[in-house]
Amino acid sequence: MESSSNEFLRGTLKTIVLKMLAERGRMYGYEITQSVKERTQGQIALTFGALYPVLHKLEQEGMLLTESEEVDGRLRKYYSLTPQGTETAERKVSEFERFVEAMRSLLKPQPKLTVGH
Amino acid sequence: MQTLTQHQVDILRNHLLLNGSDPFLLDELLDHLACEVEYYVWLGLPFEKALEHVQHNTDRQTVSQLNKTYYQELTTQSDNQLRVDTLDDIVFENRNKAYGAYDLRQMYPKVMRNALFLTLGLFLMLMGLMGGVSKGNWSYASRWGVMWIVGLCTTAYGGGNWYLQSVRQKYMIRE
Numbered sequence: 077m078e079s080s081s082n083e084f085l086r087g088t089l090k091t092i093v094l095k096m097l098a099e100r101g102r103m104y105g106y107e108i109t110q111s112v113k114e115r116t117q118g119q120i121a122l123t124f125g126a127l128y129p130v131l132h133k134l135e136q137e138g139m140l141l142t143e144s145e146e147v148d149g150r151l152r153k154y155y156s157l158t159p160q161g162t163e164t165a166e167r168k169v170s171e172f173e174r175f176v177e178a179m180r181s182l183l184k185p186q187p188k189l190t191v192g193h
Numbered sequence: 194m195q196t197l198t199q200h201q202v203d204i205l206r207n208h209l210l211l212n213g214s215d216p217f218l219l220d221e222l223l224d225h226l227a228c229e230v231e232y233y234v235w236l237g238l239p240f241e242k243a244l245e246h247v248q249h250n251t252d253r254q255t256v257s258q259l260n261k262t263y264y265q266e267l268t269t270q271s272d273n274q275l276r277v278d279t280l281d282d283i284v285f286e287n288r289n290k291a292y293g294a295y296d297l298r299q300m301y302p303k304v305m306r307n308a309l310f311l312t313l314g315l316f317l318m319l320m321g322l323m324g325g326v327s328k329g330n331w332s333y334a335s336r337w338g339v340m341w342i343v344g345l346c347t348t349a350y351g352g353g354n355w356y357l358q359s360v361r362q363k364y365m366i367r368e
Contacts, residue, residue: 105221124225124226124251125255125258128218128222128225128259128263129262129263132217132218132266133266133267147224148196149199151220151223
C-alpha cells in the first residue's frame with residue numbers, strides 16, 4: 077500500500093495508537109511503529125513524522141501518561157493509557173469496527189436490481 | 194541486539210539538529226532513529242550504511258514537515274491559548290525566542306514610555322531652571338518653580354522605572 081493508504085491512515089492513526097497501547101500497556105514510539113508493521117505484515121508503516129504529533133496530541137488531551145527512562149545512554153519516552161484514554165480507546169475501536177462493517181457492505185458487489193417494467 | 198555507542202548516537206543527534214529538529218521532539222526522534230539504525234545493523238548492514246539509510250529518510254524536508262504537523266496538531270485545539278497569545282507570541286511561534294529579538298519586542302512599549310517620561314521631565318526641568326534664572330529671584334511657588342518640581346517628579350519616575358527594569362532584566366526576574 078503506497079500513498080493512497082496514507083489518506084486512509086490519517087483518520088485512523090489515533091485509533092491505531094490507542095488500540096496498540098490498550099493491548100500492550102506501555103510502549104515507546106519506535107516500538108509502536110514496529111508492532112504495527114509486524115501485525116500488518118508491513119502493510120501499514122507508520123512514519124515518525126505522523127506518529128509523534130499524534131502521541132503528543134493525545135498526551136495533551138489527557139489520554140496518555142508518559143515516563144522518560146534512560147536506555148543505552150539515551151532518553152526513551154514510554155507512553156501508557158490513562159483511565160480516560162482506556163475509555164476512549166474502547167469507544168474508538170468499536171466505532172471503527174462499525175465503520176469497517178459499513179464500508180464492507182458498501183464495497184460488496186450488489187446484484188443489479190432490474191425489476192421488469 | 195548490538196547497541197550504538199555514545200559517539201554514534203551523537204552523530205545522529207547532530208544530524209537531527211542540523212536538519213532543524215524541534216527541541217520538544219529531539220530526544221524522542223533521536224531514540225527512534227537510533228532504534229532504526231540498530232535494527233539495520235542487526236540485519237547485517239555495517240553502521241555507516243545503516244546510518245546513511247536512516248539519515249536519507251530524515252532530511253531537512255521531512256523534519257520541517259514533521260515540525261509543521263506537530264504545531265498544527267498541538268495548537269489548533271487550544272482556543273484559550275490563542276486569547277492569551279500576544280502578537281509577538283504569534284510572530285515568534287516557530288522561531289528562536291532565546292536569540293533576543295523576542296525580548297526586545299516585549300520590552301519595547303516600556304522602554305518607549307520610560308524614555309518619554311525622561312525626555313519630558315528633563316525638558317520641564319530645563320525650562321523651569323532657565324525661566325527662574327532669567328527672572329532673577331527663585332521661588333517654588335512661581336510658574337517656573339512649579340515647572341521645575343513637575344519636571345523633577347517626571348524625571349524621577351521615568352528614571353526609577355528604567356532602573357527597575359534594567360535590574361529585572363539583569364537577574365531575569367519575570368513580572
